[in-house]
Amino acid sequence: MRMHRMTSTTARHLRRVVLQAAVDAGAACTGMSLDVFFRGDETDIEWRPRRTTALRICAGCPVRAACEELALRDGEGDPEADEIVRGGLTGPELAAARDAHAVRLAVAVDADRDTEGSRLDALMAERYVLATTSTERVRDGKRVPPTVVQLEHNERIRTLNLEIARTRTARRAQAGWAVAA
Numbered sequence: 001m002r003m004h005r006m007t008s009t010t011a012r013h014l015r016r017v018v019l020q021a022a023v024d025a026g027a028a029c030t031g032m033s034l035d036v037f038f039r040g041d042e043t044d045i046e047w048r049p050r051r052t053t054a055l056r057i058c059a060g061c062p063v064r065a066a067c068e069e070l071a072l073r074d075g076e077g078d079p080e081a082d083e084i085v086r087g088g089l090t091g092p093e094l095a096a097a098r099d100a101h102a103v104r105l106a107v108a109v110d111a112d113r114d115t116e117g118s119r120l121d122a123l124m125a126e127r128y129v130l131a132t133t134s135t136e137r138v139r140d141g142k143r144v145p146p147t148v149v150q151l152e153h154n155e156r157i158r159t160l161n162l163e164i165a166r167t168r169t170a171r172r173a174q175a176g177w178a179v180a181a
């Protein structure tokens with residue numbers, strides 16, 4: 001069986017999906033009230049013990065790192081407002097972490113938003129796999145007429161070629177290359 005090598009661009013596009021899947025599967029806060037992690041109309045004295053409880057839950061959470069990265073990608077946290085806990089950090093701590101990783105996060109957020117690019121990667125990966133999986137048969141040195149499966153295989157590659165061309169054109173138009181495209 002041939003292995004498809006994932007490009008770093010594809011991996012970047014898929015990272016958010018992978019992080020979210022990890023959090024969905026392993027979050028220690030699953031089923032808990034959101035009130036544990038978000039401050040309501042409370043005084044500091046009322047909020048602090050709940051914040052400590054939330055931080056303790058996060059500290060024991062198996063997907064804390066993934067949750068923190070998603071929170072940073074989502075732009076969570078306000079330097080002036082101590083009103084949430086996510087990924088084991090308070091709002092001001094999340095804001096400070098965002099500043100500390102600003103360049104890396106900007107690239108990550110671009111990849112999250114670039115859905116056309118993500119779709120293009122998926123289409124190209126499927127075409128690569130199909131194109132490297134030959135269904136042609138040869139008997140006694142002669143090509144055997146194509147079967148229905150082979151015809152469907154070829155038709156799918158043709159459809160992928162069209163979709164890839166359409167998606168590329170759309171991306172170029174978004175980038176202002178509509179005339180050249």
Ligand code: SF4
Nearest residue numbers: 027029058061067087
């Ligand atoms: S790190 Fe905290 S907020 Fe994030 S999933 Fe775990 S328990 Fe929930």
